[in-house]
């Protein structure tokens with residue numbers, strides 16, 4: 001995700017609140033660490049959403065090339081090979097995007113992806129199927145599954161979906177903001193859910209075996225897609241609305257339908273979507289920022305000083321691993337463990353959860369869940385097995401649809 005605010009980049013006041021949700025742990029830390037090691041040995045983490053491409057396409061000195069931002073050694077971002085290795089990652093749903101909306105920049109992004117695989121071939125493998133993901137992970141490589149966040153690039157045309165499928169595209173977020181297919185979660189409704197073209201696109205995605213990603217769309221659009229799709233769907237990076245009341249999160253009734261659909265929600269490490277206190281804080285800062293900008297147009301220094309003062313008086317609420325784990329417990333209790341995965345949203349976020357700061361930290365969450373009593377079998381489901389099952393089901397359905 002990208003938060004449409006720039007003041008966040010200006011200041012980052014460290015703070016030191018105590019852990020907010022004390023939990024009575026039935027399992028010791030030592031035992032939990034052993035459980036997590038057993039899980040990651042056979043079922044590495046599949047991360048539902050990664051924005052590494054921001055570092056090449058959407059930063060101050062961007063666009064830039066592979067050599068200008070290396071991932072084979074520790075870099076300053078959230079994602080590199082050493083961190084992914086440390087975090088026990090086996091695969092990443094990699095958001096491939098260009099530095100503007102042109103076809104040329106999008107094609108350059110695909111070119112970058114393939115050159116990235118070539119440059120780091122001992123560590124990275126682009127995967128086009130669940131079987132290829134399994135093979136890459138068995139060989140000790142990290143599978144990159146190419147995805148598109150925001151179907152606007154498809155220009156409402158299934159021909160482009162088919163073309164990008166041939167390039168390797170395997171998952172599409174139906175709408176990042178309201179587009180020709182569906183309403184976004186925070187825009188005013190244009191289609192009251194999904195459009196007629198959206199319905200056609202779902203059919204074509206089902207037929208090809210492209211995952212339908214329902215993160216970022218309105219609740220009505222989620223329900224509309226669940227009415228139409230013949231295959232399981234995914235939320236590549238979303239949380240529970242009952243625990244954190246933002247439109248980007250998923251309401252309980254949709255979670256119950258997700259179980260019927262046999263899809264997956266990959267719960268995401270975004271503080272703004274984890275805890276209401278953080279959401280309110282960020283929204284309040286946003287209001288102050290835009291008011292200051294309107295009052296002092298073109299006076300960046302004045303606006304910066306107002307924001308600095310505000311941040312000094314309004315410390316960022318800490319969001320902890322325990323807060324994140326609460327979303328996992330909630331979904332497990334509501335619909336069971338078979339429909340849950342994990343998503344860092346790394347390099348796409350300005351703020352991080354304490355303890356889940358980068359792609360090297362997945363074990364911290366797994367350890368928290370193990371301490372709460374999650375078993376090896378349950379944790380294996382949320383690291384790899386649930387996602388692979390969904391992807392395989394989507395592929396099987398596609399094969400059937402193509403036969404008829």
Ligand SMILES: [Zn+2]
Nearest residue numbers: 001002149237
């Ligand atoms: Zn996103």
